[in-house]
Amino acid sequence: MFFHQRFVPGLAIYSYIVGDEKTKEAAVIDPTRDVNDFLEIASREGLHIRHVLETHVHADFVSGSRELKARLGDGVTIHASGLGGKEWTPPYADHVVKNSEEISLGSIRLKAIHTPGHTLEHLSWALFDESRSSDTPWLIFTGDFVFVGDVGRPDLLGEEARKELAHQLYRSVFETLPILPGFTEIFPGHGAGSLCGKAIGSRSSSTLGYERRFNAALVEKPEKEWIADLMDQMPLSPPYFARMKRVNKEGPPVIGPELPGQRRWSAKEVHERMCENCLIVDVRSKESFAAAHIPDAINIPFGPTLPTWAGWVLPYDRPTLIVLDRPEQMHEVTTHLLRVGFDDIQGYLEGGMDAWEVSGYPLEKSSTLSVHSLNKQLGEVTVLDVRTEKEWNGGHIEGAIHIHGGKLQENFSLVPHEKPVVVICGSGYRASIAASFLKREGYKDVANVLGGMTAWNAAGFSVEKSDGSDNSGCRTSETATTCS
Known part of the structure; x- marks a missing residue:
């Protein structure tokens, strides 16, 4: 059997290629939109991709199923679940899958197992290698059902849907999953860093037996208690998740082999707004951005x-123009943005900020601050902590305002203008x-704290902690305002 696991850092996506080494028939499971890797691997190994399998309608990235078929032709069949009803059956599916249906690739069989809970339609795909055993699965592709150390969250479709999905997830975990033997290997749809779960481990695979013993979400307890534990301290989901659901349900546009966004814009064209209504996104380092950037640019x-x-912070209704250090970065920047549905990428500033500066166009700067300087200025500045609720509860600066970085645009009113604003996160990125x-x-008067709370703690400065008992959203106490 040919087997390849592909990992996309950041979004922490796992995709897979499996195939029969004799017939050379292959299938891709949960592809991302940038499909060149799959095509190159198939070409190198002499494989013929005949099937594309989806585990569910994804929320955190644009599916590459249509893209892969467009590049390979009609000899490819897209298989997607129809078990969530018409609303969640992608119209571009060539084959609408029912529970227990099978797909054959020579001696390899892939069997669909309905495992709802993360989504209504969710499938896991059990793999049988008939050269070894025709009735016992060797491994299972669990999508966003079971992760290493966790299970998929049931709350991405809103509160009313969450109640039903959590109930279905409980049944999938404790009624469907036990039919599989403990030695079955699990290969999930995400790794550590994904927001599709709250405690996903960094290992790329596991076994069901190991997870049953050490995965807290697979320890059986009364349903209400289990759901409460599962949802406790669940991280916020980005607003773009809802958009990705719609895009993947309806079918994303096909990009084709040529990436968009490769046009070079002169400093004069950018200054004269020739890229009409373009949002300028500066992807240089936080230090470079602070030293000099184009007014109103987002870093x-x-x-x-x-x-x-x-996905958290940029609008989808604006064309995007990129400022970067080196032109060769543009391919990867574009790929990153296309993965989360930013298709209107117009190009990049030719010559970077050097070209802008020598043209004499206006510049903005942002201040930076060491934790030692901040410690001396406490009381004279507004400290804005943009970390997660869990990070905040673990220790924060007394008197700080807490607004999750992804929620800032909804809560500018909570940040006063009267004092300089000092923004802090874990290291300075967020x-x-x-x-x-804030500058936009x-x-x-806005400053970024270099090294963030990591440096603050390393310097031994004092912090206060929260018990995390109130997760209702924005709130104010005598020492802090927090919005998560």
């Missing part, structure tokens, strides 16, 4: 978490994003 530093934060939005909103 999301280049790296694996760029697509997640783009704080730079938030600071760029009209806050004049």
Whole structure:
């Protein structure tokens, strides 16, 4: 059997290629939109991709099923679940899958197992290698049903749907999953860093037996108690998740082999707004952005978490123009953005900020601050903590305002203008994003704390902790305002 697991850092996506080594028939499971890797692997191994299998309608990235079929032709069959009803059956599916249906690739069989809970239609695909055993699955692709160390969250479709999905998830875990032997290997749809669960481990695979023993979500207890424990301290889900659901349900546009966004824009064209209504996204480091940037630009530093934060904070109804350090980065930047549905990428600033600066166009700067300087200025500045609720509860600066970085644009009114605003996160990455939005909103004196709370704690400065008992949203106490 041919087997390949592909991992996308940041979004923490696992996709798979499996195939029969004799017939060379292959299937791709849960592909991302950037399909070149799958095509190159298939070509290198002499495989013929005949099937594309979806586990569910994804919320955190754009499915690559249509893209892969468009590149390979009509010899490819897209298989998607019809078990969530018409609303959640993608119209681009060539084969609408029912529970227990099977797909054959030579001696390899893939059997659909309905495992609702994360979504209504969710399937897991059990793999049988008939050269070894025709009646016992060797492994199972669990999608967002079971992860290493966790299970998929049931709350992405709203509170009313959450109640039913949580009930279905409980049944999938404790009624459906036990039919599989403990030695069955599990290969999930996500790894550590994904927001589709709250405690996903960093290992790329596990066995059901190991997870039954050490995965807290697979320990049976009364349903209400189990659901309460599952939902306790569940991280916020980004607003783009709802958009991804709609895109994947309806069918994303096909990109084709040529990536968008490769046009070069001169500094003069950018300054004269030739890219009409373009949002300028600066992907340089937080230090470079602080030193000099184009007025109103948004900073999301280049790296694996760029697509997640783009989905959190950027509007989808604006064309995007990129400022970067090196032109060769543009391919990866574009790929990151396309994975989360930002299709209207117009290009990048030719010559980068050097070209802008020598043209004499206006510049903005953002201040940076060491934790030692911040400690001396407490009381004279507004400290804005943009970390998660869990991070905040674990220790924060007394008197700080807490607003999750992804919620800042909804809560500018909670940040006073009267004092300088000092933004802090774990290391400075998220704080730079938030600071760029504050500058864009009209806050004049904004600083990013270098090293964030990691440096603050390392310096031995005092923190206070919260018990996390109130998760109702924004609230104010004598020492802090918090919004999660």
